[in-house]
Amino acid sequence: SRSINLAVIPGDGIGQEVVAQGLKVLDSVLPQDVKLETKEYDLGAQRWHRTGETLPDAELDALKSHDAILLGAIGDPSVPSGVLERGLLLKLRFAFDHYINLRPSKLFPNTATPLAGRPDIDFVVVREGTEGPYTGNGGSLRTGTPAEVATEVSVNTAYGVERVVRDAFERAKARPRKKLTLVHKNNVLVYAGHMWKKIFDTVGREYPEVTTDYLHVDAATIFFVTQPERFDVIVTDNLFGDILTDLAAAVTGGIGLAASGNVNPTGEFPSMFEPVHGSAPDIAGQGKADPTATVLSVALLLRHLGYEAEAARVETAVAADLAERTADRPRTTDQIGDALAVRVAS
Amino acid sequence: SRSINLAVIPGDGIGQEVVAQGLKVLDSVLPQDVKLETKEYDLGAQRWHRTGETLPDAELDALKSHDAILLGAIGDPSVPSGVLERGLLLKLRFAFDHYINLRPSKLFPNTATPLAGRPDIDFVVVREGTEGPYTGNGGSLRTGTPAEVATEVSVNTAYGVERVVRDAFERAKARPRKKLTLVHKNNVLVYAGHMWKKIFDTVGREYPEVTTDYLHVDAATIFFVTQPERFDVIVTDNLFGDILTDLAAAVTGGIGLAASGNVNPTGEFPSMFEPVHGSAPDIAGQGKADPTATVLSVALLLRHLGYEAEAARVETAVAADLAERTADRPRTTDQIGDALAVRVAS
Numbered sequence: 001s002r003s004i005n006l007a008v009i010p011g012d013g014i015g016q017e018v019v020a021q022g023l024k025v026l027d028s029v030l031p032q033d034v035k036l037e038t039k040e041y042d043l044g045a046q047r048w049h050r051t052g053e054t055l056p057d058a059e060l061d062a063l064k065s066h067d068a069i070l071l072g073a074i075g076d077p078s079v080p081s082g083v084l085e086r087g088l089l090l091k092l093r094f095a096f097d098h099y100i101n102l103r104p105s106k107l108f109p110n111t112a113t114p115l116a117g118r119p120d121i122d123f124v125v126v127r128e129g130t131e132g133p134y135t136g137n138g139g140s141l142r143t144g145t146p147a148e149v150a151t152e153v154s155v156n157t158a159y160g161v162e163r164v165v166r167d168a169f170e171r172a173k174a175r176p177r178k179k180l181t182l183v184h185k186n187n188v189l190v191y192a193g194h195m196w197k198k199i200f201d202t203v204g205r206e207y208p209e210v211t212t213d214y215l216h217v218d219a220a221t222i223f224f225v226t227q228p229e230r231f232d233v234i235v236t237d238n239l240f241g242d243i244l245t246d247l248a249a250a251v252t253g254g255i256g257l258a259a260s261g262n263v264n265p266t267g268e269f270p271s272m273f274e275p276v277h278g279s280a281p282d283i284a285g286q287g288k289a290d291p292t293a294t295v296l297s298v299a300l301l302l303r304h305l306g307y308e309a310e311a312a313r314v315e316t317a318v319a320a321d322l323a324e325r326t327a328d329r330p331r332t333t334d335q336i337g338d339a340l341a342v343r344v345a346s
Numbered sequence: 347s348r349s350i351n352l353a354v355i356p357g358d359g360i361g362q363e364v365v366a367q368g369l370k371v372l373d374s375v376l377p378q379d380v381k382l383e384t385k386e387y388d389l390g391a392q393r394w395h396r397t398g399e400t401l402p403d404a405e406l407d408a409l410k411s412h413d414a415i416l417l418g419a420i421g422d423p424s425v426p427s428g429v430l431e432r433g434l435l436l437k438l439r440f441a442f443d444h445y446i447n448l449r450p451s452k453l454f455p456n457t458a459t460p461l462a463g464r465p466d467i468d469f470v471v472v473r474e475g476t477e478g479p480y481t482g483n484g485g486s487l488r489t490g491t492p493a494e495v496a497t498e499v500s501v502n503t504a505y506g507v508e509r510v511v512r513d514a515f516e517r518a519k520a521r522p523r524k525k526l527t528l529v530h531k532n533n534v535l536v537y538a539g540h541m542w543k544k545i546f547d548t549v550g551r552e553y554p555e556v557t558t559d560y561l562h563v564d565a566a567t568i569f570f571v572t573q574p575e576r577f578d579v580i581v582t583d584n585l586f587g588d589i590l591t592d593l594a595a596a597v598t599g600g601i602g603l604a605a606s607g608n609v610n611p612t613g614e615f616p617s618m619f620e621p622v623h624g625s626a627p628d629i630a631g632q633g634k635a636d637p638t639a640t641v642l643s644v645a646l647l648l649r650h651l652g653y654e655a656e657a658a659r660v661e662t663a664v665a666a667d668l669a670e671r672t673a674d675r676p677r678t679t680d681q682i683g684d685a686l687a688v689r690v691a692s
């Protein structure tokens with residue numbers, strides 16, 4: 001019989017609430033014969049305040065044994081900026097070699113967009129997850145003095161770029177429009193940018209059926225709001241991907257709906273699924289958070305583990321639920337989770 | 347009697363056409379007693395193809411003697427990406443210590459925006475212009491091999507950050523809303539980000555009348571499309587400023603309207619004014635380019651040189667011209683320039 005051994009990191013703020021709904025839906029959608037085991041990990045702001053720990057080695061090791069990880073949100077204003085991001089969230093992405101940071105963007109019918117004319121938006125950003133300016137390379141000299149120099153080093157390897165570019169070509173090839181856009185800034189960041197472009201062109205020769213395109217990151221933001229329908233698959237570096245996917249979330253109904261997967265395609269380490277949004281401490285504990293992004297992250301998790309039919313059922317349920325939402329009938333986090341769990345029940 | 351000794355770099359593509367209109371309007375708005383002298387510099391793609399030169403020292407030296415520089419656009423697909431950007435445009439910004447890259451964003455009445463609901467947009471981005479990932483520090487090891495490593499180093503100094511932050515506080519203080527937002531990514535780029543934040547907070551203590559705010563760059567892009575009216579003055583680093591100002595241009599009517607100034611506030615070197623848009627080779631030479639961004643850059647130039655009344659007249663003329671535009675009555679580049687020149691005539 002089949003089983004899923006899932007690690008759960010609810011984290012901070014609304015993380016707890018949305019993860020509960022994600023698990024509810026997961027439980028409901030899985031066939032009877034699949035045994036779902038979950039183990040919760042107490043990581044995040046409270047743990048740090050209590051013990052000073054962000055992610056001890058023992059827990060990192062324990063996390064390794066799971067089939068996948070579901071994460072809610074990490075971060076709290078009471079913790080200095082960077083401590084939990086670098087010490088927990090990014091540590092997981094780097095330790096588990098999550099080199100594919102997968103972020104689909106789709107404007108569902110009946111969801112609000114700030115864009116006039118409601119363009120047809122349905123693209124996926126394949127963001128590199130283990131290199132670029134996120135490596136933590138850099139430093140500060142004469143810190144806090146008027147002579148301080150602070151550097152941040154973006155590290156890019158052919159090894160790292162090739163594998164993410166190849167993954168993006170595979171995804172583009174599998175989609176109806178078969179279009180892949182590379183986003184970088186190779187007219188200024190010439191060392192990294194030229195390497196990205198050259199690898200993109202080289203790998204592209206193996207995929208003659210995929211139409212390719214290059215955009216500078218600044219120009220890409222323009223098209224995200226004037227012509228988002230032009231995009232199918234986008235591949236880009238860690239920082240540009242971070243920026244572009246928040247913008248993508250904003251034009252497709254807000255970060256309440258944006259799902260993501262931190263994927264290690266080799267299966268050497270567990271992949272991690274999390275909503276793009278943060279811990280939103282201002283609305284935490286009030287039942288106001290929209291759990292949809294987490295539920296859609298559960299769909300990505302299911303697909304990653306080979307449960308394609310179940311993943312599709314979750315996505316269909318979300319689309320149906322969104323289609324029936326009206327502003328005059330607001331629901332709590334729990335109610336939305338319940339409704340989705342009912343819809344996906346087999 | 348007064349005089350302006352202006353260097354003109356029309357550059358590539360539509361650069362020639364839009365600069366001609368900018369000069370037309372400048373000529374028309376200046377009082378009789380101001381002597382306008384212009385000297386054109388042949389720099390850009392054609393020059394590079396002909397001679398291999400981007401910006402020889404002799405010309406850099408000659409440019410120094412001017413009161414200001416008006417630049418059209420630089421770049422052509424026939425030139426490898428980065429050659430003209432690094433060798434000409436960025437070389438000028440760095441050599442002339444243009445540490446304030448000033449980019450106002452205003453949604454004029456009757457101009458198209460992709461945003462539903464037409465929010466009230468009127469903010470200015472103060473982008474650092476001489477540091478960050480734009481310094482050209484970095485390199486490539488084992489270039490072109492599967493073992494290549496390419497780095498880009500963002501260099502940030504307390505000296506460079508403090509002067510741009512101070513300039514931004516001064517600008518915020520002079521505006522009715524007196525609000526300044528720092529945009530960075532200090533939860534990931536902790537070395538540079540913490541330095542920026544600390545200097546921002548320290549300088550801010552000298553400006554108690556200015557309300558301050560901090561946003562991560564990814565979150566800032568969300569607000570640019572969902573709540574752009576929240577911004578008054580934004581201060582940010584070179585790369586984030588590049589990305590945000592293209593997005594700002596997109597939501598305020600397109601890069602056909604976005605002006606910029608590369609300012610050296612000390613007056614040690616001439617400041618340079620240019621539209622945010624590129625050379626648009628696809629529409630070059632057809633009279634299709636909108637010269638408004640260049641004309642608005644001329645307004646920034648006038649203000650920088652102390653011609654405040656004339657600057658305001660140019661801006662008023664642009665607003666009036668935009669208010670009368672209709673899609674069924676398209677005009678050529680030249681016709682728009684003529685109309686603006688007539689409106690500003692004293």
Ligand SMILES: CC(C)[C@H](C(=O)O)[C@@H](O)C(=O)O
Pocket residue numbers: 085089090242276533534564
């Ligand atoms: C919290 C932060 C470290 C993270 C990132 O920058 O990757 C977040 O913005 C995201 O996009 O998942």
Ligand SMILES: CC(C)[C@H](C(=O)O)[C@@H](O)C(=O)O
Pocket residue numbers: 187188218431435436588622
């Ligand atoms: C052309 C390029 C080097 C430039 C930049 O990145 O600064 C442009 O995008 C701009 O914003 O002026």
